[in-house]
Amino acid sequence: xxxxxxxxxxxxxxxxxxxxxxxxxxxxxxxxxAEPELQRSLSQLRWMSDNLxxxxxxxxxxxxxxxPEMVGQRTGSWRLPALRLATAVMALALVAVIGLDFLxxxxxxxxxxxxxxxxxxxxxxxxxxxxxxxxEKTEADSQPAAGAQAGAVEETPLANALRAAEPTPGADLSxxxxxxxxxxxxxxxxxxxxxxxxTQTPLxxxxxxSGEVRAARDQNTARMAILRWSEILLGAxxxxxxxxxxxxRR
Amino acid sequence: xxxxxxxxxxxxxxxxxxxxxxxAYKDQVYNLAYRxxxxxxxxxxxxxxxxxxxxxxxxxxxGGSFRAWILRIVTNACYDELRRxxxxxxxxxxxxxxxxxxxxxxxxxxxxAEGGDPxxxxxxxxLARALEECLGGLPDEFRLVAVLxxxxxxxxxxxxxxxxxxxxxxxxxxxxxRLRMRDCLQAHRELLxxxxxxxxxxx
Numbered sequence: 001x002x003x004x005x006x007x008x009x010x011x012x013x014x015x016x017x018x019x020x021x022x023x024x025x026x027x028x029x030x031x032x033x034a035e036p037e038l039q040r041s042l043s044q045l046r047w048m049s050d051n052l053x054x055x056x057x058x059x060x061x062x063x064x065x066x067x068p069e070m071v072g073q074r075t076g077s078w079r080l081p082a083l084r085l086a087t088a089v090m091a092l093a094l095v096a097v098i099g100l101d102f103l104x105x106x107x108x109x110x111x112x113x114x115x116x117x118x119x120x121x122x123x124x125x126x127x128x129x130x131x132x133x134x135x136e137k138t139e140a141d142s143q144p145a146a147g148a149q150a151g152a153v154e155e156t157p158l159a160n161a162l163r164a165a166e167p168t169p170g171a172d173l174s175x176x177x178x179x180x181x182x183x184x185x186x187x188x189x190x191x192x193x194x195x196x197x198x199t200q201t202p203l204x205x206x207x208x209x210s211g212e213v214r215a216a217r218d219q220n221t222a223r224m225a226i227l228r229w230s231e232i233l234l235g236a237x238x239x240x241x242x243x244x245x246x247x248x249r250r
Numbered sequence: 251x252x253x254x255x256x257x258x259x260x261x262x263x264x265x266x267x268x269x270x271x272x273x274a275y276k277d278q279v280y281n282l283a284y285r286x287x288x289x290x291x292x293x294x295x296x297x298x299x300x301x302x303x304x305x306x307x308x309x310x311x312x313g314g315s316f317r318a319w320i321l322r323i324v325t326n327a328c329y330d331e332l333r334r335x336x337x338x339x340x341x342x343x344x345x346x347x348x349x350x351x352x353x354x355x356x357x358x359x360x361x362x363a364e365g366g367d368p369x370x371x372x373x374x375x376x377l378a379r380a381l382e383e384c385l386g387g388l389p390d391e392f393r394l395v396a397v398l399x400x401x402x403x404x405x406x407x408x409x410x411x412x413x414x415x416x417x418x419x420x421x422x423x424x425x426x427x428r429l430r431m432r433d434c435l436q437a438h439r440e441l442l443x444x445x446x447x448x449x450x451x452x453x
Contacts, residue, residue: 009425
């Protein structure tokens with residue numbers, strides 16, 4: 001019995017599948033007529049191939065249906081960008097508010113010389129009314145705009161009374177009047193026109209500023225409150241948005 | 251089914267169109283994975299992974315046989331699984347074939363077997379198990395080409411597209427796979443036709 005070569009089997013296998021060129025197929029057909037071994041091999045291959053095609057076909061156990069989540073698509077595609085935008089806007093707003101707050105604080109700190117000056121006489125009053133205290137007070141008084149505004153919050157009736165009671169040697173334009181502390185609370189615009197002959201005249205700007213000081217203090221307090229509440233609300237909102245995003249990401 | 255229309259829609263992000271393609275090919279994809287891996291659970295995973303990969307890589311599809319393209323993706327997923335198994339050899343192919351067990355054949359969800367031997371269904375089932383066993387015993391590259399051409403009926407061209415190999419390689423691998431199958435089936439002589447028995451008598 002003649003054994004078939006690998007090439008013979010390869011050609012026979014391809015012939016079975018109709019994958020040979022016409023010339024090759026004709027060659028195999030000629031040999032098949034003459035070689036029973038080749039015929040039997042072809043029968044075996046055909047039988048196997050036919051039976052392999054009859055092997056049971058399995059039903060897919062599930063649909064394999066894809067969902068947007070499985071392929072990385074977001075169902076609410078508008079939600080995430082909207083959340084991100086809101087977070088960014090809120091973060092920027094928070095930074096801006098904190099910046100305003102910081103600038104306001106820095107402004108108060110830069111003008112803090114005045115409050116210190118205003119407080120100095122009060123502390124000195126307990127001991128000795130020193131020359132230094134008078135000098136400082138004079139310096140503070142000589143800056144009416146800054147001193148009045150910056151010192152507005154810190155100014156106390158006691159300090160005003162002290163200042164009023166204290167003669168200011170350096171101040172040659174006017175002399176502190178013996179004004180009781182109550183007088184500081186009442187605007188005395190007419191005092192600025194007091195004749196120079198009167199030695200004890202209240203500071204020209206001081207009584208006028210007192211009302212402005214209060215208004216400025218109120219305004220400042222309101223502004224600070226608004227800033228603080230804005231910071232709190234924006235911070236809470238940011239935390240909420242972060243929580244929602246983390247939850248969305250699971 | 252307007253396949254090219256569905257493919258176009260899916261490429262533009264229409265997941266529903268792709269799901270219709272999945273519906274059309276799910277059995278072929280699952281069966282190929284099952285024949286390569288011999289394990290229904292692993293085949294199920296490979297099929298799902300293949301469909302996800304196919305959708306994500308749909309822009310790379312440049313026409314031609316969509317079936318060959320998607321079968322190639324599942325074939326690659328199966329190769330990955332086979333490589334993983336070789337790194338952690340715990341289960342043999344023979345242990346994984348549920349069709350070896352008649353009770354499990356029902357639970358595997360067998361679609362209607364084509365034709366069938368009118369003489370005896372039991373004998374046909376036994377023959378099927380013998381063929382499954384021999385098929386499962388083939389080296390991976392031979393088994394794959396035998397599954398594509400002999401079991402699933404693809405032509406050489408499509409098989410070469412699925413495998414990413416030249417036509418000549420398909421031809422030679424298939425011939426070797428068939429030769430090995432024939433030798434393997436000698437262990438089940440009682441199931442073989444006269445053509446096989448004659449060879450025994452001759453040798």
